[in-house]
Amino acid sequence: MTGLASSIERRNGVSLWRQIADRILQGIASGDFAENAALPPEIALAERYGVNRHTVRSAIAALVQEGVLRPEQGRGTFVLSRKRLSYPIGARTRFSTGLQGQTSERHIALLSSSTEPASRRIAEALGIARGAAVIRLETRGEADGHAVSRATTWFDAKRFAGIEMAMAETGSITASLKRFGINDYLRQSTVLSARHADADDLAALDLQPGAIVLVTVAVNVTLDGQPIQFAESRFPAERVELRLSAGD
């Protein structure tokens, strides 16, 4: 960042070591702490953040657990390479093509699927009757073997009967929709928010408790504006940033 002084807060329900771990992660993402180089010594960090050395050690221990840092006794604590993926969002958002160039392999794993009655929210988004059957897919986006997103997706069960099989086979929403005669689609709307990861996110995204996830709620439509898909996706904020491409 650019000298935006963010300070440590006490008695806010978030422990100091968790806040400092977050700051170190930010520092790595912003380039303040170079990759493959040593962090400042623990005493210097403690001074910088205004806490005890042991508190810094707790933060470092958490990041070592996450695989971000590697301590070496007598030498220092080293930053392992860990670039944040930049996930593009726009009218033509596609999971696989969006990450091209940043990863060598990516696909969507189907965790589970079920059929359920549409809630009011989903019925409105998909333009179907409330209570009508919808197929719900729980998926995880993976790139180079690492989880980068966790999504819950709903389709009209009448129109897309069996789409869960197509997803399991192809590992791609785009490819699955082709089987139903949809060769192109657009993202109609995206609403963005953020929250702490819940237990499901933690497990599916291989996160440490307390991590923050970016949440997108999106509706995809056919070229003539017919809604076909409603999805809520969660991205780990420490590993993924969302890049909004103008008019894309």
Next chain:
Amino acid sequence: MTGLASSIERRNGVSLWRQIADRILQGIASGDFAENAALPPEIALAERYGVNRHTVRSAIAALVQEGVLRPEQGRGTFVLSRKRLSYPIGARTRFSTGLQGQTSERHIALLSSSTEPASRRIAEALGIARGAAVIRLETRGEADGHAVSRATTWFDAKRFAGIEMAMAETGSITASLKRFGINDYLRQSTVLSARHADADDLAALDLQPGAIVLVTVAVNVTLDGQPIQFAESRFPAERVELRLSAGD
């Protein structure tokens, strides 16, 4: 939401009461807890979240402090009305026009301004030499007297000398740029992330410690693609959601 079960995590550096306070806020935002109605009783909430009643009380106390809930002895704890603002983001993102219809009044308050040498990141974004003078504005977006955003903005000091005075007078970026002959501009790129609010955000946005902010980093350009503005904005996630408008 739609029955996406998010659970409470222990020993993660985030206290249970903070997590439960966040869940209650989510519940209000998603409609699980209706506005102007009573929450479930403390004992029921404790059971639902699997914690002690006193822990629930700590969470409620924090939200009472934030002005979200009002307890009444013997009757219940009531949800005050509190809609999240929906802030649109797209190629034509403007603070004031974006919130039209949701608020009756809005403007940007200039907190401070300074001139400083451009860091590498800002120089690249603005297409100027590293170390060249840039004007930095610290601003707060306000709607109906409530803080809804906190931004740090950089302009080329040579081209936009005195823009801080225009901002102070007009309370609008769009109006200020007009004084420099720029009648229209586009948002070239937006990068989105999320983190815990720092001390500055907490004070400027009137947040409680531990709150989450959505962070956008954006570059605005003239119609012919010349970069004119680099900005980092922070939005309180509990009060604002970002709505991405396709092709807008």
Next chain:
DNA sequence: AAAATTTGTCTATTGATATAGACAACTATA
């Protein structure tokens, strides 16, 4: 009026969080 429900207050106990200081173990450098 009585009972049931709900929030408010108090005491007590346990474990996690944070600070403080001392020293050991290891590495790099003068």
Next chain:
DNA sequence: TATAGTTGTCTATATCAATAGACAAATTTT
């Protein structure tokens, strides 16, 4: 080979976070 710098381990203490139970105070229902 010293010496300085850095991480690792230990003890001790104070505060915060969470649980547990009991009962008071206020409101609503029976």
